[in-house]
Amino acid sequence: xxxxxxxxxxxxxxxxxxxxxxxxxxxxxxxxxxxxxxxxxxxxxxxxxxxxxxxxxxxxxxxxxxxxxxxxxxxxxxxxxxxxxxxxxxxxxxxxxxxxxxxxxxxxxxxxxxxxxxxxxxxxxxxxxxxxxxxxxxxxxxxxxxxxxxxxxxxxxxxxxxxxxxxxxxxxxxxxxxxxxxxxxxxxxxxxxxxxxxxxxxxxxxxxxxxxxxxxxxxxxxxxxxxxxxxxxxxxxxxxxxxxxxxxxxxxxxxxxxxxxxxxxxxxxxxxxxxxxxxxxxxxxxxxxxxxxxxxxxxxxxxxxxxxxxxxxxxxxxxxxxxxxxxxxxxxxxxxxx
Numbered sequence: 001x002x003x004x005x006x007x008x009x010x011x012x013x014x015x016x017x018x019x020x021x022x023x024x025x026x027x028x029x030x031x032x033x034x035x036x037x038x039x040x041x042x043x044x045x046x047x048x049x050x051x052x053x054x055x056x057x058x059x060x061x062x063x064x065x066x067x068x069x070x071x072x073x074x075x076x077x078x079x080x081x082x083x084x085x086x087x088x089x090x091x092x093x094x095x096x097x098x099x100x101x102x103x104x105x106x107x108x109x110x111x112x113x114x115x116x117x118x119x120x121x122x123x124x125x126x127x128x129x130x131x132x133x134x135x136x137x138x139x140x141x142x143x144x145x146x147x148x149x150x151x152x153x154x155x156x157x158x159x160x161x162x163x164x165x166x167x168x169x170x171x172x173x174x175x176x177x178x179x180x181x182x183x184x185x186x187x188x189x190x191x192x193x194x195x196x197x198x199x200x201x202x203x204x205x206x207x208x209x210x211x212x213x214x215x216x217x218x219x220x221x222x223x224x225x226x227x228x229x230x231x232x233x234x235x236x237x238x239x240x241x242x243x244x245x246x247x248x249x250x251x252x253x254x255x256x257x258x259x260x261x262x263x264x265x266x267x268x269x270x271x272x273x274x275x276x277x278x279x280x281x282x283x284x285x286x287x288x289x290x291x292x293x294x295x296x297x298x299x300x301x302x303x304x305x306x307x308x309x310x311x312x313x314x315x316x317x318x319x320x321x322x323x324x325x326x327x328x329x330x331x332x333x334x335x336x337x338x
Contacts, residue, residue: 001034001035001045001046001327001328001331002035002036002037002042002043002044002045002046003029003034003035003036003037003044003045003046003047003048003327004036004037004038004039004040004042004044004046004047004048004061004066005022005025005026005029005036005038005048005050006038006047006048006049006050006054006057007019007021007022007049007050007051007054007081008054009051009053009080009081013079013080013197015197015222016075016077016078016080016081016197016222017074017075017076017077017078017081017168017247017249017250018050018051018074018075018078018080018081020134020249020253021050021071021074021075021081021134021249022050023137024134024135024136024137024249024316024319025048025050025071025135025323027135027137027316027320028135028316028317028319028320028323029320029323030320031316031317031320032317032320032321032323032324034320034324034327040057040060040061040064040066044066045066045067045327045331046066046067046068046069046327046330046331047061047062047066047067047068047069048069048070048071049068049069049070049071049101050070050071050074050075050081051080051081052082052083052095052097052098052101053080053097054101055097055098055100055101058070058101058104058105059100059101059104062104067106067107067330067331068104068105068106068107069105069106069107069108069109069326069327069330070101070102070105070107070108070109071108071109071110071132071134072098072102072108072109072110072115072119073110073111073115073118073119073246074110074111074134074246074248074249075249076170076245076246076247077168077169077170077196077197077244077245077247078197079170079197079199080197082095082245083095083098083102084098084122084245086245090175092118092121092122093122093123094119094122094123094124099123099124102119102124102126103124103125103126105126105128106128106330106333107128107129107130107326107329107330108124108126108128108129108130109129109130109131109132109326110129110130110131110132111131111132111133111134111246111248111249111271111272112131112133112248112270112271112272113131113270114246114268114269114270114271115131115246115271116129116131117270130326132319132322132323132326133248133252133272133314133319134248134249134252134314134319135252135314135315135316135318135319135320136249136252136253136255136256136311136314136315136316137256137315137316138256138311138312138315138316140229140253140256141229141232141233141253141256141257141258143233143257143258148226148229148230149230149233149234150230151226151227151230152227152230152231152234153230153234155223155227155230156193156218158191160234162191163189163190163191163236163296164190164191164192164193164231164234164235164236165190165191165192165193165235165236165237165238165239165262165292166193166195166231166232166235166237166238166239167180167192167193167194167195167238167239167240167241168194168195168196168247168250169194169195169196169241169244169245169247170196170244170245171194171196171198171205171206171209171219172205173243173244173245175241175243175244176241176243176244177194177209177219179241179243179264179285179288180192180194180217180239180241180285181212181213181214181217182285182286182289183239183264183285183288183289183292184213184214184216184217185214186285186286186289186290187216187289187292187293188214188215188216189216190216190236190292190293190296191216191217191218192216192217192218192239193217193218193220193231194217194218194219194220195220195221195222195223195228196219196221196222197221197222198221206219206221229257232253232254232257232259233257233258233259235254235257235259236259236260236292236295236296237259237260237261237262237292237295237296238250238251238254238259238260238261238262239261239262239263239264239288239292240261240262240263240264240273240279241263241264241265242263242264242265242266242267242268243264243265246271248271248272251272251273251279252272252310252311252314254307255278255307255308255310255311256308256311258304258307258308259304260279260280260295260302260303260304260307261273261278261279261280261303261307262279262280262281262282262288262291262292262295263275263279263280263281263282264281264282264284264285264288265281265282265283266281266283267279267281272310272314276303277303277306278303278306278307278309278310279303279307280295280300280302280303
């Protein structure tokens with residue numbers, strides 16, 4: 001069995017959630033002894049795509065008789081791996097390219113049952129949808145090298161004992177930006193970092209966000225991998241928001257880092273985050289701010305141990321086993337229809 005895993009947003013943009021998902025998929029395949037290739041000319045049995053931008057290539061693969069698998073809703077903060085459009089009222093819809101790609105797929109993979117339900121609500125007709133978490137490379141987040149742990153504080157030039165929180169998201173997500181700004185303003189003694197991938201024209205937006213943000217909040221483009229990992233491993237908390245797009249991939253990385261996840265809003269039933277089990281949820285930004293302060297001062301019990309158990313259950317090896325079973329089911333269905 002040979003798998004084409006395809007994602008190529010260009011060198012400048014090959015740094016965010018889509019890239020990490022591609023690495024996880026390839027790592028999971030290697031751990032389960034499944035060969036992957038980088039070209040359709042290598043005659044793969046299955047072509048696995050993760051971005052609707054590649055809809056034309058997916059169509060060509062399908063036309064050549066290659067089975068098509070698509071991973072959807074794993075990188076909705078990444079503009080180059082985004083399947084959904086969102087209107088001013090907060091309602092989601094599939095982009096035209098995304099809809100065509102998903103309807104043509106022999107199998108669609110989503111992070112959880114909640115995302116499967118969302119695709120159905122968006123009008124998707126294709127019933128072949130399976131749930132598979134993005135997995136996490138546990139070795140990437142082992143806190144064994146003190147030099148590596150200090151990279152983040154040196155990069156952003158603050159004392160290594162400073163308490164800080166990380167958030168990953170979309171700079172154009174006004175609701176999440178407003179909620180994070182409110183939390184930062186309520187806790188001026190703590191630091192906050194919001195990372196995203198600016199698209200063309202977002203540089204001015206980024207400057208505006210930083211100009212208007214509380215002094216202890218910084219909006220920053222995605223940093224190099226060693227800086228990001230250092231930040232995730234040293235953060236007091238990773239902040240996730242119900243108002244933001246889905247981030248199962250980053251949530252698992254926080255759990256693997258043994259970093260506490262604070263969730264602003266109510267976790268959606270069926271997603272990977274579970275209140276008081278692998279995260280602490282707060283209904284409002286005000287309560288989240290107080291919760292973060294309480295956690296940093298040791299007044300609030302953590303969910304780190306259970307979170308790490310969640311990460312281990314979704315390691316690349318375990319993800320690879322499930323992925324292999326999905327691939328085999330796709331090929332078996334193909335044989336039965338011959």
